[in-house]
Amino acid sequence: MSTIPMAGLRLRFFTDPGEFLAAAGDYLGTDPVVSTVVTTVAHRLLSQRAEGISQPDRNWWLVVSDDSGAVVGAGMRTAPYAPYPPFLLPMPDEAAVALAHALHEREEEVLAVNGALPAVELCAAELARLGGGRVQVTQHTRLHELGELAWPPPVPGGLVVATQDDVGLVTQWFAGFMGDADEQAGRPRGTSAHEVPDRSEMLRRLQAGRLWFWVDETGEPVHLTGANPPAFGVARVGPVYTPPAQRGRGWASNAVAEVSRRIQAEGARVCLFTDQANPTSNKIYAALGYRPVVDMANLVIVR
Numbered sequence: 001m002s003t004i005p006m007a008g009l010r011l012r013f014f015t016d017p018g019e020f021l022a023a024a025g026d027y028l029g030t031d032p033v034v035s036t037v038v039t040t041v042a043h044r045l046l047s048q049r050a051e052g053i054s055q056p057d058r059n060w061w062l063v064v065s066d067d068s069g070a071v072v073g074a075g076m077r078t079a080p081y082a083p084y085p086p087f088l089l090p091m092p093d094e095a096a097v098a099l100a101h102a103l104h105e106r107e108e109e110v111l112a113v114n115g116a117l118p119a120v121e122l123c124a125a126e127l128a129r130l131g132g133g134r135v136q137v138t139q140h141t142r143l144h145e146l147g148e149l150a151w152p153p154p155v156p157g158g159l160v161v162a163t164q165d166d167v168g169l170v171t172q173w174f175a176g177f178m179g180d181a182d183e184q185a186g187r188p189r190g191t192s193a194h195e196v197p198d199r200s201e202m203l204r205r206l207q208a209g210r211l212w213f214w215v216d217e218t219g220e221p222v223h224l225t226g227a228n229p230p231a232f233g234v235a236r237v238g239p240v241y242t243p244p245a246q247r248g249r250g251w252a253s254n255a256v257a258e259v260s261r262r263i264q265a266e267g268a269r270v271c272l273f274t275d276q277a278n279p280t281s282n283k284i285y286a287a288l289g290y291r292p293v294v295d296m297a298n299l300v301i302v303r
Contacts, residue, residue: 020061027071032232069297085112100126152253223251
């Protein structure tokens with residue numbers, strides 16, 4: 001752990017997700033929906049460490065504390081894909097600016113920042129001022145939580161758990177998910193950097209039973225929905241992918257509804273992200289009963 005003191009605030013960087021959760025757990029638990037990305041990744045990497053899977057040296061976890069020692073913000077840099085954007089949760093404005101200075105002094109190259117507004121805007125702007133460049137928005141996202149589930153019109157088929165035998169198709173559809181999402185939002189394919197888990201990680205996710213196909217009446221997979229294991233009582237749905245030839249038939253609405261029902265039946269709250277530029281997905285989730293919680297953004301620094 002390294003600590004950077006400043007007037008009224010303290011930034012603590014951790015390399016161990018377990019130590020981070022011990023320091024920030026109470027704070028993260030006060031709003032587990034907003035914290036969902038950080039908590040699910042922390043628990044996933046903690047599990048991997050327990051299995052002896054090493055983490056890149058570039059990874060860090062951030063806890064922001066005030067003068068009284070109370071945690072007032074958090075973040076992480078754990079993305080496994082270039083340019084390895086930090087992900088920030090809400091924090092005081094001055095902390096977001098101070099983080100930019102800390103990363104600059106640590107000589108970390110940061111060319112993208114994702115997460116909660118306005119923290120990401122302030123951090124990215126200060127990084128650009130210190131290191132040169134200009135900030136661009138690549139994606140505006142919105143986090144939603146399910147209230148009362150509203151069932152869509154039924155369609156043929158049903159939900160089945162994907163197995164390790166399905167790793168090839170699941171990997172293919174993971175890869176297609178973000179590229180197709182870019183196109184649906186009016187962006188060139190590949191605009192949004194994203195992770196496609198490697199084979200070993202995909203097999204772990206399949207073994208956990210958190211990836212589902214919707215199969216049609218012939219038993220053919222026509223859609224994929226995933227969900228993270230609950231963290232602090234909240235499970236996040238995603239990815240949600242229907243191949244182009246199968247769209248417009250209600251597969252996604254029914255799959256997400258059934259996955260959401262199962263998560264709520266486990267006693268967990270359910271949330272998901274949408275791309276604000278994709279009217280189709282936003283309309284589908286609103287019809288199911290998902291309501292906006294907070295807006296976030298993915299920013300890049302162009303030099």
